Amino acid sequence: MNHRSPPGTCALLSAVAALLLSALPAQAQEKVLNLYSARHYQTDDALYANFTKATGIRINRLDGKEDELVERIRNEGAASPADVLITVDAARLEVADSLGLFQPVKSKLLDERIPAQLRTDTWYSFSTRARVIVYNKAAIKPAQVQTYADLAAPALKGQICVRSGSHPYNLSLGAALIAHEGEARTEAWARGLVANFARSPKGGDTDQIKAVAAGECGVTVSNTYYLARMMRSTKAEDQQAMAAVGIVWPNQATWGTHINISGAGVLKHAPHADAAVKFLEYLASDSAQAYFADGNNEWPVVKTVNASNPALTAMGPFKADSLPIGQLSKTTVQAQKVFDRAGWK
Ligand code: FE
Secondary structure, eight states: OOOOOOTTOOHHHHHHHHHHHHHHHHHHTOSEEEEEEOOOOTHHHHHHHHHHHHHOOEEEEEEOOHHHHHHHHHHHGGGOOOOEEEEEOHHHHHHHHHTTOBOOOOOHHHHHHSOGGGBOSSEEEEEEEEEEEEEETTTOOGGGGSSTGGGGSGGGTTOBOOOOTTSHHHHHHHHHHHHHHOHHHHHHHHHHHHHTBSSOOOSOHHHHHHHHHTTSOSEEEEEHHHHHHHHHOOOHHHHHHHHHEEEEOTTTTTTOBOEEEEEEEEBTTOTTHHHHHHHHHHHTSHHHHHHHHHTTTOEESSTTOOOOOHHHHHHOOOOBOOOOHHHHHHTHHHHHHHHHHHTOO
């Protein structure tokens, strides 16, 4: 408030002004958190309710698609009510970060609990998912598909089903390949992959798994939670599909299987920045971690948290890529250019 009382204002008005001014700090401290969320898992409701129970901070949630939420925060600018953006995929968080939407967070607790390679100065990972190779057991031998590089081998001509090369999951995989093997090798790989396509990219990861199971193609890559979801499904068609496919942890002899994340950051103009940091710290707590990760069949990032998810356990332990997630996200734009040149639409 910049209004000043003109001289001679009556005592009543002064009293009203004093009341208004005294109300301001209270309003600023109102216990709410405005959460922009691109996670659409029903289990998140209970997760957020527990935060309110523990802190008294009410959560106003705005659900939306990742790109729309980012666009909205951008348009709202300094007037944005958004405190926290929560979404999936390092590439998407990097887009928000490169637009300057986040503010740096200082939290000893987050730094202690979240492994260094799974956080940046501005945003944090709260769960991980891996991008694995899925093959049709009748058509492909697992020895043929032990690495991402194998997917570009001429022997797999006509065997690859995969979603769009513009999708963040594939861009993040491309970013990992660029970081480990360089741009030239990644482009050669993408060209080989495109040459092996059984069909033009369409649909999501689940559609590819089903196509592989049905024998429309021999191999695909998928995020682990889609597989876990189908493994836990009681539908006969899902169980039949899972019986027809095998899963490989790629690159176990080299840099490990590419992993991606669910993550969140505090927004630059957050009206409730303290509550926002508290919320991120809550997501790193033992109970929230187990809940957050398991709700979408993912792994918690906090090492001491034991999440027992039968589907993930059945897939077995694996060596994950240790590339820092902040570094990975920096090469996603480059990955898009590489995929475009290679014709991976
Ligand atoms: Fe997904």
